[in-house]
Amino acid sequence: MHNIAEEITGEWLRHIKKCEFVEYNVKGPHQTEIDVIGLNIINKEIYVCEVAAHIHGLQYVDPQKRRPDTENRFIHKFTKDQEYVHPHFDNFTKHYMLxxxxxxxxxxxxxxxxxxxxxxxxxxxxxxxxxxxxxxNERYHAAIQDLRKEALKQTHDLSNSSVLRYLQIEEYLNKYLSIKK
Structure with a gap:
């Protein structure tokens, strides 16, 4: 099961980066989990994405030390991601994304x-x-706008993606309402 923020990431990879395969919550060795992986087989690219959708602002806290631990958390996470991905996708260009x-x-x-x-x-x-x-921040917003433009281009039902379907409905509704005025 993945969350809406992971789906936004995955749909961006699928539609903007043209990834043929997008996988969520990929379990690796040593209890690691990569939130989203996208593969563009044609271009031999892999996108390794960690997703943190904290609406009051990103911050992780070390439970034992009871203080923010955001920097160490991401260093550890992406280092583990690299250890898992590198041997399996040696001939792929790797994109690590937060x-x-x-x-x-x-x-x-x-x-x-x-x-x-x-x-x-x-x-x-x-x-x-x-x-x-x-x-x-702004780049995240721009990625959503990329998806919004993509959804507006589509005329078929995008029900296989709740994110794209929502954006499609919203954009077509806006077009309809502006015509109706």
Missing amino acids: WSPIVKSSKEGAKYDALKSVLNAKEVLKKSGIDLELVI
Whole structure:
């Protein structure tokens, strides 16, 4: 079972990146789970996506230390993802992506800052060969707009995707209402 944020990610991979296969909640060794994987077989590309849809802003907390642990969480997660994916898709171009709609920057001098944590994780991961693409904030919104445009192009029933079907209905309703006025 996947959630709506994972479906947005998967549908973007399917329709915008033309992935022929999209899989959700892929279980790997050592209790790892990748939220969304997309395969574009023709271009030999794999998209490895972690999705965190915290509507009040991204932040993970270490339960033992009782303090934010966002940076370490993503470093660990993407390192495990790389260990799982790399040997199986050696000849594929790998795209590691973090999808999160709201990643806030804290006020100057704040002890914890989610945006800085994500950017720090990105830098640490880069040193280990993972070029993490951030689909956050404005870029997340742009991805939804990409899907909205895609849904508007389609005239057939998109019931196999609740996200695309919703966007399709909304866009066609907007067209209808503007004509009706």
